[in-house]
Amino acid sequence: MPDQAISIRAMNKYYGGFHALKDIDLDVDRGEKVVICGPSGSGKSTLIRCINRLEEHQAGTIKVNGIPLDDNVDNIDEIRREAGMVFQNFNLFPHMTILENCTLAPTLVRKQTRQQAEETAMSYLERVKIPEQAHKYPGELSGGQQQRVAIARALCMAPEIMLFDEPTSALDPEMISEVLDVMVGLAEEGMTMVCVTHEMGFARQVADRVIFMADGQIIEQAPPGEFFDNPTSERTRTFLGQVLGH
Amino acid sequence: MTDLSMQHTLSFKTVKKHYFATPLNSAITVLLAVFTAWVLWGLFNWAFLDAIWGYGKNEECRTHEDGACWSFVATRWRIVLFGLYPFEEQWRSALACIVMLVVAILSCVPVFWSAKRLPTLWVIGFATFYILMRGGVLGLTPVVERDWGGLSLTVFIFAAVCLLGMPLSIIFALLRRSEMPWIARTMALVIDVIRSLPLLSIMFTFAIVLPFVLPDWAIGDKLYRVIIGYAIFFACYQAEIIRGGMQALPAGQEEAAKALGMGYWNRVGYVVLPQAFRNALPPTINQFVITFKETSLVTIIGFFDILASGRAAAGTADWSFATIEMYVFVGLIFFVFVFSLSRYGAYLEHRLNVGSR
Ligand SMILES: Nc1ncnc2c1ncn2[C@@H]1O[C@H](COP(=O)(O)OP(=O)(O)OP(=O)(O)O)[C@@H](O)[C@H]1O
Ligand SMILES: [Mg+2]
Numbered sequence: 001m002p003d004q005a006i007s008i009r010a011m012n013k014y015y016g017g018f019h020a021l022k023d024i025d026l027d028v029d030r031g032e033k034v035v036i037c038g039p040s041g042s043g044k045s046t047l048i049r050c051i052n053r054l055e056e057h058q059a060g061t062i063k064v065n066g067i068p069l070d071d072n073v074d075n076i077d078e079i080r081r082e083a084g085m086v087f088q089n090f091n092l093f094p095h096m097t098i099l100e101n102c103t104l105a106p107t108l109v110r111k112q113t114r115q116q117a118e119e120t121a122m123s124y125l126e127r128v129k130i131p132e133q134a135h136k137y138p139g140e141l142s143g144g145q146q147q148r149v150a151i152a153r154a155l156c157m158a159p160e161i162m163l164f165d166e167p168t169s170a171l172d173p174e175m176i177s178e179v180l181d182v183m184v185g186l187a188e189e190g191m192t193m194v195c196v197t198h199e200m201g202f203a204r205q206v207a208d209r210v211i212f213m214a215d216g217q218i219i220e221q222a223p224p225g226e227f228f229d230n231p232t233s234e235r236t237r238t239f240l241g242q243v244l245g246h
Numbered sequence: 247m248t249d250l251s252m253q254h255t256l257s258f259k260t261v262k263k264h265y266f267a268t269p270l271n272s273a274i275t276v277l278l279a280v281f282t283a284w285v286l287w288g289l290f291n292w293a294f295l296d297a298i299w300g301y302g303k304n305e306e307c308r309t310h311e312d313g314a315c316w317s318f319v320a321t322r323w324r325i326v327l328f329g330l331y332p333f334e335e336q337w338r339s340a341l342a343c344i345v346m347l348v349v350a351i352l353s354c355v356p357v358f359w360s361a362k363r364l365p366t367l368w369v370i371g372f373a374t375f376y377i378l379m380r381g382g383v384l385g386l387t388p389v390v391e392r393d394w395g396g397l398s399l400t401v402f403i404f405a406a407v408c409l410l411g412m413p414l415s416i417i418f419a420l421l422r423r424s425e426m427p428w429i430a431r432t433m434a435l436v437i438d439v440i441r442s443l444p445l446l447s448i449m450f451t452f453a454i455v456l457p458f459v460l461p462d463w464a465i466g467d468k469l470y471r472v473i474i475g476y477a478i479f480f481a482c483y484q485a486e487i488i489r490g491g492m493q494a495l496p497a498g499q500e501e502a503a504k505a506l507g508m509g510y511w512n513r514v515g516y517v518v519l520p521q522a523f524r525n526a527l528p529p530t531i532n533q534f535v536i537t538f539k540e541t542s543l544v545t546i547i548g549f550f551d552i553l554a555s556g557r558a559a560a561g562t563a564d565w566s567f568a569t570i571e572m573y574v575f576v577g578l579i580f581f582v583f584v585f586s587l588s589r590y591g592a593y594l595e596h597r598l599n600v601g602s603r
Binding site: 053081083157 | 498499501502503504505506507508509512516517520521524
C-alpha cells in the first residue's frame with residue numbers, strides 16, 4: 001500500500017480556454033484531514049471533483065491509493081469506489097427511500113446481498129442518528145437530515161477517502177452543527193478526509209492541514225494553528241478577515 | 247375581459263356577468279342556447295327515439311329516413327370488430343383484445359411501474375395475444391396475419407408499435423445525449439428528419455418502397471414492415487419526450503451516482519430513467535393516445551383495421567345506407583379508449599403534482 005491516499009502532481013485543468021487549475025501539487029497522507037478554503041471561483045470544487053473524475057484534468061497526474069487516474073475506465077471505477085463524495089446539494093435520489101439510497105450502490109457495485117447492504121446501511125444510519133427515517137423519501141427530511149443521509153450513503157460503500165464539497169453551505173444555520181458533528185466523528189475514527197468548507201471552527205478542530213486557494217492555485221498551506229494565527233500571504237489574511245468576520 | 251384566474255362557479259352573479267352583460271351579449275347567449283338545444287334534441291331523436299334496434303332489420307332501415315339504424319351494429323358488429331378473421335375462431339380474436347385491455351389496465355396500477363415488471367407484463371400480454379391470434383399451437387387452428395382484421399388488428403399494431411418503439415426510444419434518447427458529439431449529432435439529425443416527415447409517407451415507404459430496396463430475405467411481411475416503420479416514427483417522438491424528462495434532472499443526480507462508483511447502465515437504469523419517465527409521464531400518455539388514433543392510417547395502405555372492416559361491414563348493398571352508424575360505432579370505440587387514457591393522464595398529472603417529492 002502506498003503511503004499517500006492522494007497524490008497530485010503538476011495538474012492543470014481547463015474549461016475550454018479558461019485555465020481553472022494551475023500546476024496543482026498536493027499530497028494527502030493516509031488518515032490525514034485536509035481542509036480547503038478560498039474565495040468563490042478559486043477552483044476548490046474543481047480540484048476536489050478532479051480527484052474522482054467528475055471533472056477531467058488535462059495535464060499532470062493524479063493518483064488515488066496509488067491508482068493512476070487516466071482514461072482507463074477500470075481505474076476510474078476503482079477510484080470512485082475508494083473515494084466517497086458528499087455534495088453541497090446532498091444529491092440524494094428523490095425517487096428512492098433513504099434505505100434504498102444507501103443500499104443501491106453497495107448491491108450494484110459491491111455486489112452485496114440486499115440483506116447485507118441493508119444491515120450496513122442501518123448501522124450507518126444509526127451512526128448519523130437517523131435510523132428512524134429509513135423508510136421515508138428524501139423530500140420528507142430536513143436539509144441537515146438529508147446531508148447526514150448523504151454521508152451515510154457514501155460510507156456504505158466503505159470508502160477509504162471521503163471528499164466533501166461545502167457540505168454545510170446549503171444548510172440553515174441551526175442544522176450545520178448536526179452535520180459537522182458527524183464529520184468530526186468520522187475524523188476521529190481516522191478517515192482520510194478532503195473537505196472544502198468555510199467552517200473555520202471545524203478546520204481548527206479536526207484539520208491536520210488547511211489549504212488556501214485563489215485563482216486556480218494553491219497559495220498557502222499549513223497546520224491550522226499556524227494558518228489561522230500567522231498566515232504568510234496577504235491574500236490569505238484578507239480572506240480570513242472576511243470569513244472570520246473581523 | 248374575463249378574469250381567467252377567477253373560479254368559474256355557476257352562481258347567478260357570474261352567469262349574469264359572463265353571459266348577460268349587454269343586450270347584444272344576452273341575445274347571442276339566448277340564440278346559441280336555443281341552437282345548441284335544437285341540435286342536441288335532433289341528435290337525441292335520431293340516436294334514440296327514432297332509431298331502429300334489433301337484429302337484421304335492414305329492410306325496415308332502408309325505408310326509414312329520420313332515425314339511426316342500430317340494427318346495423320347489432321347485425322354486423324362481428325365484421326367491424328373481427329374483419330375477415332374466420333367466423334368460428336372469432337372468440338380468439340375477442341379474447342386476445344381482452345388480454346391486451348387487461349394489460350393496459352394493469353399498466354396503470356403503480357405496483358407494475360418498475361423497469362422489470364412493466365416490460366414483462368407487456369411481453370407476456372403481447373405473446374398471449376399473438377398466440378391466440380396466430381394459432382398453430384395448443385390445438386388452435388393457424389390464422390395467418392393476412393386474415394386478421396378489425397379491432398384486433400388495430401390493437402395488434404398499436405401494441406407492437408409501443409412494445410418495439412419504447413425500448414427504441416430509450417436507445418435513441420441515450421444516443422442523442424451521448425458524450426461523443428458525432429453520435430449525438432447524427433442521432434439528432436435522424437430524429438429531426440423522421441419527425442418532419444408525415445407518418446403516412448413513412449408507412450408507404452416501409453410498405454411499398456422498401457421491398458424494392460431490400461434483399462429478398464429481409465423483406466418480410468408487409469404488416470411487420472409497417473409496424474417497424476411506425477415504431478421508428480413513434481420512437482423519434484418518444485425519444486424527445488424522454489430526453490426532455492432527462493434534461494429536467496439536476497446534473498447532481500448523475501454525479502452522485504458516478505461518485506458512488508455506479509457504471510453507465512446502472513446510472514441510466516436506476517437513477518436517470520426512472521426519474522426521467524416520471525417527469526415525462528403526461529406527454530408520454532399523450533403520445534400513446536396519438537399513436538392509437540393514428541393506427542387508423544394503415545387503412546390507406548390496404549390493411550383491414552377497424553376502420554376498413556367497418557367500411558366493409560357497411561359496404562355491401564343491403565347495408566350501404568349505414569355509413570354514419572358505422573362511423574359512430576367505430577368512433578365510439580376509439581373514443582372510449584382515447585378518452586379514458588387521457589382522463590387517466592390528467593389524473594396522474596394531478597397525483598404527481600400533489601405528491602411530488
Ligand atoms: N463547467 C464549467 N464550465 C466552465 N467554467 C467552469 C465550469 N465549472 C466551473 N467553472 C469555472 O471555474 C472556476 C472555478 O470554479 P469552482 O466551482 O471550482 O470554484 P469554487 O472555488 O468551488 O467556487 P465556490 O466557492 O463558488 O463553489 C470558476 O471561475 C468557474 O466559473
Ligand atoms: Mg464550489
